[in-house]
Amino acid sequence: MNCNNNNKNKNYSRRDFLTRTSLGLGALSLGGLISPVDAYGNSNFLKLLESEKQRLPHFIPKAKRVIYLFQSGAPSQLDLFDYKPKLNEMFGEEVPKSVLGDQRLTGMSSGQNTFPIAGTLFNFKQHGESGAWMSDLMPYTSKIVDELCFIKSMYTEAINHDPAITMIQTGSELPGRPSIGSWLSYGLGTDNKNLPEFVVLITKGKSGQPIYSRLWGNGFLPSKHQGVQFRSGKDPVLYLDNPPGVSSTIREEQLNSLKKLQQINHADIGDPEILTKISNYEMAYRMQTSVPEVMNISDEPDYIFDLYGEDSKNPGTFAANCLLARKLAEKDVKFIQLYHRGWDQHSNLPRDIIKQAKETDQASAALIKDLKQRGLLEDTLVIWGGEFGRTNYSQGMLKLDNYGRDHHPRCFTIFMAGAGVKKGVTLGATDDFGYNITERPVHIHDFQATLMHLLGVDHEKLTFKFQGRRYRLTDVHGNVVKEILS
Amino acid sequence: MVSEIFEFLGSLHPLIVHLPIGFIILTLLINVVFKTRNNSVKRLITLGWFFSFISGFIASIFGWFLGDNNYYLESQINIHKWTGFAFVIITFLIWMLRALNFNLSKSFNRISNLVVFALISITGHFGGEMTHGKGYLVKSIPFLKQNKMPTVLLTEKENSLDSIYVYENLIYPVFEEKCIVCHNKKDTYGGLNMDTYDNLIKGGNNGLGISKGNPYKSLIYKRVSMSQNEAKFMPPTGTPLSFDQVAVLKWWIDNGAKLKVPLTKLRNDENIRSLVEENYQLDLREKSYIETLKLAPVDQNQLEVLDKGKYQWRFLNSEKSLLDVKFVGKKITFNDIELLLKLKEHVIWLNLSNCQLKDDMLSLISEFENLTRLRVQKNNITDKCIPYLKDIDNLKELNFYDTLITDNSFEVLTNLESLEKIFLWKSKVSTLGIEKFKSQKPKIEVITGL
Numbered sequence: 001m002n003c004n005n006n007n008k009n010k011n012y013s014r015r016d017f018l019t020r021t022s023l024g025l026g027a028l029s030l031g032g033l034i035s036p037v038d039a040y041g042n043s044n045f046l047k048l049l050e051s052e053k054q055r056l057p058h059f060i061p062k063a064k065r066v067i068y069l070f071q072s073g074a075p076s077q078l079d080l081f082d083y084k085p086k087l088n089e090m091f092g093e094e095v096p097k098s099v100l101g102d103q104r105l106t107g108m109s110s111g112q113n114t115f116p117i118a119g120t121l122f123n124f125k126q127h128g129e130s131g132a133w134m135s136d137l138m139p140y141t142s143k144i145v146d147e148l149c150f151i152k153s154m155y156t157e158a159i160n161h162d163p164a165i166t167m168i169q170t171g172s173e174l175p176g177r178p179s180i181g182s183w184l185s186y187g188l189g190t191d192n193k194n195l196p197e198f199v200v201l202i203t204k205g206k207s208g209q210p211i212y213s214r215l216w217g218n219g220f221l222p223s224k225h226q227g228v229q230f231r232s233g234k235d236p237v238l239y240l241d242n243p244p245g246v247s248s249t250i251r252e253e254q255l256n257s258l259k260k261l262q263q264i265n266h267a268d269i270g271d272p273e274i275l276t277k278i279s280n281y282e283m284a285y286r287m288q289t290s291v292p293e294v295m296n297i298s299d300e301p302d303y304i305f306d307l308y309g310e311d312s313k314n315p316g317t318f319a320a321n322c323l324l325a326r327k328l329a330e331k332d333v334k335f336i337q338l339y340h341r342g343w344d345q346h347s348n349l350p351r352d353i354i355k356q357a358k359e360t361d362q363a364s365a366a367l368i369k370d371l372k373q374r375g376l377l378e379d380t381l382v383i384w385g386g387e388f389g390r391t392n393y394s395q396g397m398l399k400l401d402n403y404g405r406d407h408h409p410r411c412f413t414i415f416m417a418g419a420g421v422k423k424g425v426t427l428g429a430t431d432d433f434g435y436n437i438t439e440r441p442v443h444i445h446d447f448q449a450t451l452m453h454l455l456g457v458d459h460e461k462l463t464f465k466f467q468g469r470r471y472r473l474t475d476v477h478g479n480v481v482k483e484i485l486s
Numbered sequence: 487m488v489s490e491i492f493e494f495l496g497s498l499h500p501l502i503v504h505l506p507i508g509f510i511i512l513t514l515l516i517n518v519v520f521k522t523r524n525n526s527v528k529r530l531i532t533l534g535w536f537f538s539f540i541s542g543f544i545a546s547i548f549g550w551f552l553g554d555n556n557y558y559l560e561s562q563i564n565i566h567k568w569t570g571f572a573f574v575i576i577t578f579l580i581w582m583l584r585a586l587n588f589n590l591s592k593s594f595n596r597i598s599n600l601v602v603f604a605l606i607s608i609t610g611h612f613g614g615e616m617t618h619g620k621g622y623l624v625k626s627i628p629f630l631k632q633n634k635m636p637t638v639l640l641t642e643k644e645n646s647l648d649s650i651y652v653y654e655n656l657i658y659p660v661f662e663e664k665c666i667v668c669h670n671k672k673d674t675y676g677g678l679n680m681d682t683y684d685n686l687i688k689g690g691n692n693g694l695g696i697s698k699g700n701p702y703k704s705l706i707y708k709r710v711s712m713s714q715n716e717a718k719f720m721p722p723t724g725t726p727l728s729f730d731q732v733a734v735l736k737w738w739i740d741n742g743a744k745l746k747v748p749l750t751k752l753r754n755d756e757n758i759r760s761l762v763e764e765n766y767q768l769d770l771r772e773k774s775y776i777e778t779l780k781l782a783p784v785d786q787n788q789l790e791v792l793d794k795g796k797y798q799w800r801f802l803n804s805e806k807s808l809l810d811v812k813f814v815g816k817k818i819t820f821n822d823i824e825l826l827l828k829l830k831e832h833v834i835w836l837n838l839s840n841c842q843l844k845d846d847m848l849s850l851i852s853e854f855e856n857l858t859r860l861r862v863q864k865n866n867i868t869d870k871c872i873p874y875l876k877d878i879d880n881l882k883e884l885n886f887y888d889t890l891i892t893d894n895s896f897e898v899l900t901n902l903e904s905l906e907k908i909f910l911w912k913s914k915v916s917t918l919g920i921e922k923f924k925s926q927k928p929k930i931e932v933i934t935g936l
Contacts, residue, residue, distance in 0.1 A: 055804035060776060064810070191798055192814075332798065332812070373911040373935030375861060375885040456802075482756075 056187050057456030062420025062486075064191070064379035066184070066451065067325045067336045067371075069364055071356075072165065073208050073344030074386040076405050077413040078434050079120045079353055082152055083133035086432040087392055088119030095393045099433045106159055108346060108395060109406040115393035117433070118403040121350045130424030137357040140365035146424040147368055147377075148415045149484050153428025153437045156388050156409045156444045161209040161344065164387035164409065168444050169215045171473045178219035178464075180448060181335030183473045184455060185225040186218075187462045191332035194290035196283065198227040198335045199328055203359075204316030208341040216337060220466040224276040224283075227337060230324070232316030236295045240287055248288070255281055294327050307370060309362040319363035326370050329380050343386055346395050347404035368417050377418045381454055385414025392434045411437050414447075420454040422486045442481055449478035453485070496551030503549070503613065506542035510577070510606055513538055514599055532584040539577035546570050558616055558723065561673060566612035573605040616723065647770065650749040652738050653683065656762070660731045661686075664721045680706075683745050701739040710735070730761050775880045775904075776834050776858055781807035784832050791825050802834055808856075812837035823850045830854045839885070840864035845871040852877045861885040863909065869894045880904050887911040887935070893919030900926050911935030 078084060095115045104110070122135040125142070132145040141148075158164035163173035170177040178186070181198035190197045200216045216227025230236040242251050259278050266274040297312075300323065305312050311319035318340045325336045340360055345352045364384055371377040389412025390405035411430045417423075429439040452459040452473065459478055463470040513534030520527045549570060553563050580598055583590060614622055661680050667673075669680040669690075678690030689695030689705055697703035709720040710727045719726070727735070737758045741747065752759050753770040763770055783806040792799050796815030802808040809832045813822065818841040826833065833854050843865040851860065852874045860875070863885045872895040875881060882904055892914040899905065900923065910920070911934050920932055 057802065058804055060774075060802050060808070189800075191800060191812075193798075369935075373909070373933060374887060375863065375883075375909040375933070378859075378883065378907070 053187065053462070056462070058458040058461060059456055061454065061456030062379070063381040063418065063454040065329055065332065065334050065336070066181075066381045066383065066455070067329060067338070067367065068180075069322070069325075069338050069360070069367075069382065069384045070169075070340065071343050071360065071384065071386040072211060072339050072341045073161065074164075074388045074390055074407060074412065075343040075356070076345065076349060076353060076390040077152070077411070078118075078390065078392060078405070079122055079349065080135055080137055080357070081133065081150060081413040081415070082411075082430060082434050083124040083135075084119075084392070084430075084432060084434040087117050087434060090117045091119040092116050092398060095433065095435070099431065099435050101436070103410070104159065105391075106407050109391070109393075112395070116398040117392060118394040118398055118405065121401065128424060130426075132424070132426060137353060138361040138365075140362040144365050144368055144417075147372065148417050149421045149423065150413060150415045150426040151428055151442050151447070151481075151484070152411070152413045152426060152430060153439060153441050154385070154389075154412045154414055154444070154447065155437060155441055156412075158388065159407050159409050161387060161407075164407075165209075165211075165215060168387050168447075170219065171445065171448055171475055175214050176219055177471065178221045178225065178473070179216045179227060179337075180451065180473060181216060181227050181337055182218045182221050182225040183462060184335050184452075184457070186221045186464070187457055188334060188455065191334060192290075194286045195294065195328070195331055195333050196228040196287075197333065198225065198337070199333050200227040200229040200337045200339070201321040201324060202229065202339045203318045203321060203341065204232055206341040208344050211339050211341060215339075220471070221464055222272060222276045224279050227335070230291070230295065232320065236291050237284075237287060240284060240291060242288070251285065251288075255285055290331075294331055295324065297323055297327070304370070308366040311359070312363065312366075317363075318359050319366075322363040322367040326367055326374075326376070329371065329376055330374070345390070345404060346406060348402060349390075349404050350402060371418065379419045381419050381421065381451070382417045383414065383451070384416070386412065388412050408435075410435065416484075420486055422484050425484065427481070427484055440483070443477065445474040445478035446481050449474050450481045450484070453480045492551040492554070495548050496554070499545060499548040499552045500613075500617065502541065502545045503610075506538050506545055506573070506577075507606055507610060509534060509541055510538040510602060514603060517595070517599060528584075532581065535577055535581040535584060539574065539581050542570075542574045542577055546574050562616055562723075566609055566616065569605050569609040569612070573602065573609055576602055576605065647750045647768070648748045651745075652734070652747040652749060652752070653743075653745055655749070656734050656766075657738055660727060660735075664724065664727060668721075687743070696739055696743050698743045699740065701736045704739050704743075707732075707735055707739055730765055733758060733761055775882075776802070776808060776856070779808065779834075779856060781805075781831060781856075783807050784809065784829060788829055791828055794825060796822065797826070807832060808834045810835040810837075813839075813841050815841060817842045818847065820847060820850070823847055827853055831856055833857060835859040835861075837861040838865070843867055847871075848874040851875070854878065855880075857881060859883040863887040863889065866890055868892075872898045876901055878902075883907045885909040886913055889913050891915065896923045896926075899923065905930055907931045907933065909933045 078087065093116065095117055100115065109115075120135065122137050124133050124135050126132065127134050127142045128144075128146040130146050132148070132150060134142040134145060156164055156167055158167050158173050166175055167173045169179050171180075179198075181200075185197035188197075198216065202211060213229070216229070218224075218226035228237060231238070235241065242248065258281065262274050262278050266278075297315075297320070304323070308319045308323050311317040312323050314320060318338070321338050325338060328336050340356075342352070342356055345356075368377065368382055371380055371382065389408040389410070391408045393406075394403035395406040396404050411434070427440055428437065428442060430436060431438050449459040452462065459472060459474045459480075461472075463472045465471075513531060516527070516531055516534060549567070552558075553567060576598070580602075611623070665680050668675040669678045671679055671681055674690070676690040676692065678695060679685040680695070685695075686706070687694070687696045687698075693705055695704065695706045701707040706720075709718060711732050712719050714726060721727075737752070737755065738747065741751070749762070749768070750770065750772075752762055753772065759770050762768060784801075789799075792811065796813060797811055798814045799809055799811045802810050809829060811826065811829075811833050815822070818838060827850060830853050834856055836851070836854065836857055836859070839861050840863070843862055845867050848862070848867070848871040851857070855878070857878050858880050860878075860881060860883070862871075864887070866889070867886075868890045869892055872891065875884070876898055881902055883906060884899075884902075885908075887909045888911070890913070891910075893916055895915075896919055899908065905927075906929070908930060910932060920934065924930070924932060
């Protein structure tokens with residue numbers, strides 16, 4: 001064999017190739033034999049995770065879809081649900097040090113040299129057979145408490161809005177993870193091919209803490225799983241309609257040609273996002289007819305508008321969005337996320353909360369009743385709640401008729417209704433000061449695990465590999481709250 | 487003081503006992519391996535026998551002390567003790583014969599070697615059983631590994647949990663493993679026989695074995711759950727009862743210690759339930775009808791049928807055998823339903839709402855044997871369709887809102903045994919009719935709306 005070094009321009013023969021690369025080939029085949037997955041001790045476990053998605057749903061689902069009425073800004077549990085007569089008795093006194101503890105407060109009230117107890121200005125009564133306590137702020141919801149399941153012992157770690165909302169929507173305080181709806185879209189796929197699996201409706205004209213599109217973002221999941229915002233008004237989905245002069249057939253032809261080009265591109269470089277793009281175009285085309293149909297509420301009878309309240313005729317209000325949520329649920333949209341801002345009442349709480357409650361109470365109750373009479377509540381889960389709670393002491397000056405409340409992650413109340421959840425029950429409790437949890441704490445991750453469970457998903461098994469590790473909605477936390485499962 | 491010294495020496499028995507084993511095996515090996523028998527080999531062998539004898543002698547004395555402090559039972563010790571003594575005596579004799587230069591024949595040599603080898607093996611084995619528990623020798627052989635789960639649990643767990651009993655299948659096997667060796671019909675230590683339920687309750691010389699409903703007055707519970715340093719702790723040797731086993735025993739006594747408590751009773755107590763579920767890989771939840779259904783996965787080819795009709799569908803379980811199907815076309819035909827009939831046993835939930843369904847089309851619905859949820863709302867269907875439903879045995883939920891059915895349907899509906907919920911908003915039934923139906927069937931929830 002030729003042993004000189006003049007190999008540069010020489011064509012390799014088969015013999016040369018085998019001789020010179022035998023070591024490399026061996027290494028290559030060794031790499032195939034010892035798969036990197038096997039290099040971990042528990043390779044079966046990892047393989048199991050890969051196959052888990054094929055096995056969805058992991059168990060028979062109770063809920064087919066979720067309507068999440070998110071109350072952004074954090075509604076005051078002490079003025080709405082969590083009745084604490086002690087706070088009224090001790091109105092104006094200092095919160096005892098033993099209750100306050102030494103955990104952090106926000107910069108907004110930590111500088112206060114006094115923490116005066118603010119009882120509530122609103123009357124509480126027990127309602128229904130279940131005897132749930134509700135304040136007068138929510139007369140309509142009070143009437144349906146026997147359909148509801150309250151969790152009074154929710155807690156989170158985040159103390160400010162953005163990390164807290166990001167936490168409850170994506171399972172992490174840091175942005176970048178997929179939203180709950182995206183996880184479900186990824187895991188369970190679509191029921192209705194003509195509409196997105198994950199739709200977002202935001203009450204228009206509200207001010208307060210901002211809402212960002214990353215809250216319904218897909219994070220590291222393929223982008224077809226992101227939430228689609230439906231706006232009120234002429235164009236529910238922006239840029240969905242054909243431009244003037246372009247007919248539906250022309251659009252279809254155009255999309256078909258585009259698809260072919262994209263397929264060539266995909267065959268070439270194999271980027272999965274190209275497939276996502278193709279499916280997004282196709283979805284948009286189908287949505288050209290399905291969206292106007294579902295967003296049209298003109299054929300709803302008057303008694304339905306009466307049920308949801310006067311606002312429901314006015315597109316973009318919370319009431320109108322609740323009505324739309326019901327219509328989307330009828331069309332089997334898997335995750336319908338509503339946002340209603342304006343609950344962040346650091347001052348003038350008594351005045352502002354009346355307005356907020358009025359905007360949401362009737363429509364929330366109406367939605368649950370409407371779903372129920374149609375049989376939809378059998379497989380729809382409705383959730384009402386914010387990102388954390390509010391303090392029992394007044395932020396700023398406490399007056400007999402006015403106070404404000406600061407952020408309070410250590411306890412807050414949410415309620416749920418519908419598929420797979422017990423009716424007319426209350427889980428968990430807080431102390432007499434409504435400050436610390438005394439019974440059955442439920443972390444955000446527990447809540448998320450329970451939500452997934454109701455949809456037939458084992459939250460520990462729905463994973464996605466990204467940056468070298470497998471992520472899940474609840475990351476390494478979360479226990480299903482079995483007590484509330486029916 | 488003297489007894490303490492004896493006890494200390496006794497505790498050295500497990501250490502010393504390995505010396506004669508080593509010496510005798512070395513001696514026998516030399517015997518076998520060295521073919522030539524010059525004087526030095528002979529002397530070496532004789533020396534080997536001497537060491538075997540003298541170390542065996544010391545070990546047996548120490549063993550005597552150990553056996554004397556009542557730590558072990560006579561029946562456990564017997565074979566070990568006597569084979570041990572036999573070993574000492576025989577090694578002594580052979581050493582003497584060799585030391586006195588008796589001419590030992592080859593066959594005598596062979597036989598004595600075999601006998602001594604057998605003796606040391608037997609002695610060692612039974613000694614091992616005392617310290618490591620009965621069956622230590624075979625329990626880790628990979629191919630013979632026994633499943634710890636009582637067999638009845640294995641076979642029954644797929645079927646009915648009602649035929650598994652807490653005492654019989656969870657508690658008795660533990661007693662059998664840990665207690666009954668000494669507390670049986672023959673060896674009633676402390677007068678206690680745990681072989682039968684009645685005798686177990688009755689207890690032994692010291693009083694009630696089990697006080698129903700009262701674990702802290704039940705001697706058996708007290709003995710197995712007290713500190714392991716107590717002299718009265720049971721079992722005196724071997725592995726004690728595990729935390730889980732004690733917990734199950736306590737639950738059983740707490741709940742009356744009845745002979746026949748089905749396993750399903752455990753499900754009301756969250757703590758003990760999760761314990762048992764984990765240990766025996768059981769699922770004690772109350773199962774709905776569809777969870778007990780065992781069907782083969784739906785054939786992929788059959789699924790194409792669904793796409794030909796105007797159906798929207800999804801699987802309800804990971805085995806891909808149960809289907810939730812919804813008709814999404816504008817108008818349904820007989821043909822559409824007939825297509826679906828190919829999957830009839832798999833369809834669990836069916837939604838045929840708002841698709842101009844006709845009364846007689848429901849005649850086909852009765853063939854869906856496993857249907858539990860039927861939604862036919864928003865159709866102009868009348869009382870005529872209701873009789874078709876009476877053959878579906880497991881129908882739990884019916885949605886007839888916005889249909890033309892009237893009070894006349896209630897007669898058939900009262901006969902639907904498994905019905906739990908019916909939706910009748912915007913139908914033609916009267917308030918009076920509903921009241922009457924509710925009084926006949928108070929368990930059925932009727933949802934009328936607004």
